[in-house]
Amino acid sequence: MKDKEKRKLRGDVEGxxxxxxxxxxxxxxxxxxxLDYPVESMKLAPNYRGFFxxxxxxxxxxxxxxMVCPPEAITMIPRVVxxxxxTLPVQEGASQEAGAKPAKKTKRPVVNWGRCIYxxxxxxxxxxxxFVRSNVHDLAYYNDADYRPSYEGYLKLPEDPVKKSxxxxxxxxxxxxxxxxPAP
Amino acid sequence: xxxxxxxxxxxxxxxxxxxFPGLVVAMVLVILLIYLERKIAAKVxxxxxxxxxxxxxxxxxxxxxxxxxxxxxxFILPIGSDSIAFLMAPGFMFAFAMMPLxxxxxxxxxxxxFPSTLTILFSVALITITPIYxxxxxxxxxxxxxxxxxxxxxxxxISYEIPLLLSVIAMVIVYRTLNYIPAxxxxxxxxxxxxxxxxxxxxxxxxxxxxxxxxxxxxxEADSELIMGLYTEYSALFFGIGMATPYIxxxxxxxxxxxxxxxxxxxxxxxxxGLLAGLFLPGIIVIIKAFIVMMVLVFLRAVYPxxxxxxxxxxxxxxxxxxxxxxxIISILEVIII
Numbered sequence: 006m007k008d009k010e011k012r013k014l015r016g017d018v019e020g021x022x023x024x025x026x027x028x029x030x031x032x033x034x035x036x037x038x039x040l041d042y043p044v045e046s047m048k049l050a051p052n053y054r055g056f057f058x059x060x061x062x063x064x065x066x067x068x069x070x071x072m073v074c075p076p077e078a079i080t081m082i083p084r085v086v087x088x089x090x091x092t093l094p095v096q097e098g099a100s101q102e103a104g105a106k107p108a109k110k111t112k113r114p115v116v117n118w119g120r121c122i123y124x125x126x127x128x129x130x131x132x133x134x135x136f137v138r139s140n141v142h143d144l145a146y147y148n149d150a151d152y153r154p155s156y157e158g159y160l161k162l163p164e165d166p167v168k169k170s171x172x173x174x175x176x177x178x179x180x181x182x183x184x185x186x187p188a189p
Numbered sequence: 190x191x192x193x194x195x196x197x198x199x200x201x202x203x204x205x206x207x208x209f210p211g212l213v214v215a216m217v218l219v220i221l222l223i224y225l226e227r228k229i230a231a232k233v234x235x236x237x238x239x240x241x242x243x244x245x246x247x248x249x250x251x252x253x254x255x256x257x258x259x260x261x262x263x264f265i266l267p268i269g270s271d272s273i274a275f276l277m278a279p280g281f282m283f284a285f286a287m288m289p290l291x292x293x294x295x296x297x298x299x300x301x302x303f304p305s306t307l308t309i310l311f312s313v314a315l316i317t318i319t320p321i322y323x324x325x326x327x328x329x330x331x332x333x334x335x336x337x338x339x340x341x342x343x344x345x346x347i348s349y350e351i352p353l354l355l356s357v358i359a360m361v362i363v364y365r366t367l368n369y370i371p372a373x374x375x376x377x378x379x380x381x382x383x384x385x386x387x388x389x390x391x392x393x394x395x396x397x398x399x400x401x402x403x404x405x406x407x408x409x410e411a412d413s414e415l416i417m418g419l420y421t422e423y424s425a426l427f428f429g430i431g432m433a434t435p436y437i438x439x440x441x442x443x444x445x446x447x448x449x450x451x452x453x454x455x456x457x458x459x460x461x462x463g464l465l466a467g468l469f470l471p472g473i474i475v476i477i478k479a480f481i482v483m484m485v486l487v488f489l490r491a492v493y494p495x496x497x498x499x500x501x502x503x504x505x506x507x508x509x510x511x512x513x514x515x516x517x518i519i520s521i522l523e524v525i526i527i
Contacts, residue, residue, distance in 0.1 A: 025492055039235070
């Protein structure tokens with residue numbers, strides 16, 4: 006047998022033995038990095054970019070957010086302002102009794118969650134700081150239509166699905182890589 | 190009286206085929222093995238594995254729920270497929286994978302449905318029939334992935350069958366019999382086969398991995414290249430049968446390995462009598478040994494990447510066949526010296 010072949014054979018045997026030994030080591034002492042998600046969940050930073058909504062009272066309908074939105078997720082829908090100061094759909098506003106003060110036409114933003122990339126450019130550009138942020142980021146919908154809420158649906162902030170779970174924070178660990186510790 | 194004895198004999202054999210080492214135990218072991226395979230691979234790869242179906246027992250019912258899902262799924266027959274072959278081949282495959290169990294004894298007082306003294310020969314011969322149906326499946330599916338999968342299977346069959354037979358021949362030369370029970374008796378009086386001829390054991394293990402498509406040789410079902418290989422077009426129960434077939438083959442090969450190399454029902458003597466020591470204990474010991482072999486083989490999934498088909502075929506023809514010939518030579522030398 007040539008020297009090169011001998012070295013190759015020895016490398017094969019050694020490599021296989023080392024691979025099997027490493028696998029067995031992890032089988033006996035598992036080093037799990039997966040977060041056991043619905044049971045425990047990560048404690049998010051206070052400025053985490055999650056789902057957001059708009060303060061109906063503050064919004065002036067300037068359409069800046071629609072203009073700046075990179076994925077074109079924000080659409081401005083036409084609304085009318087009622088005499089009491091609430092915004093109503095156009096049809097309801099139009100059906101008010103004649104003689105009253107004419108309803109003022111305005112616009113309000115609605116986000117298509119299927120397109121939104123959570124860049125928060127709309128927060129930055131809003132001249133009256135009308136957007137309201139939240140930490141909720143883990144929601145899914147059953148239907149395609151649910152990704153495009155109505156204005157009333159958009160005004161409600163979604164509820165956190167993992168509110169009851171154990172909150173953990175990741176810490177770098179020399180031995181295990183990542184370790185999850187209970188949040189302080 | 191004679192008729193009664195015949196009926197008892199038939200019931201005993203049917204129980205043997207359907208319940209104890211046969212269908213029911215095989216299916217339970219396969220379900221357990223699939224769960225353990227996923228769990229072992231997950232542990233090594235820093236994951237949890239199946240957990241959400243029955244969380245309290247660590248997801249142990251995941252395989253059962255998969256089986257239920259396969260049972261009630263919609264079955265789709267592709268338009269271009271050769272429908273009769275497409276429908277029949279998985280069934281035949283499964284049946285031929287089960288067939289070696291007829292000839293594999295799990296105890297010394299084993300009455301065959303077909304009495305024979307050539308059980309090793311028959312069981313090994315039946316194992317080599319299954320790949321024919323794998324090739325039929327690939328042809329009948331009318332799908333390029335299935336067809337490439339079946340061609341790969343054909344390449345591999347040619348390269349692994351000769352080493353399989355060589356390693357079995359090596360042990361047959363040592364034991365000087367073609368029957369499992371005298372082979373186990375020989376190991377009881379001398380040494381277990383794995384010590385008598387370790388090269389043959391190594392070749393048999395490698396070939397068992399290769400013929401059942403376990404991990405370094407997961408070539409016919411290479412999911413990253415061939416979707417699901419042979420079973421790309423299958424759905425519902427037919428897919429379930431196709432997925433279970435390699436595991437049944439693995440069960441048969443592990444039983445053969447534990448009988449030929451690990452001393453069969455070794456701690457229990459072959460001359461033991463009585464209901465417990467003579468009938469039940471040997472079977473339980475053989476199945477535990479086979480299950481440990483199966484666990485070791487599925488553990489490889491967590492460690493190895495996949496060989497390319499040409500690498501696997503080349504290693505078959507250039508290395509493993511020589512190892513098989515060396516195993517036969519070792520056996521001949523042992524027989525001459527002893």
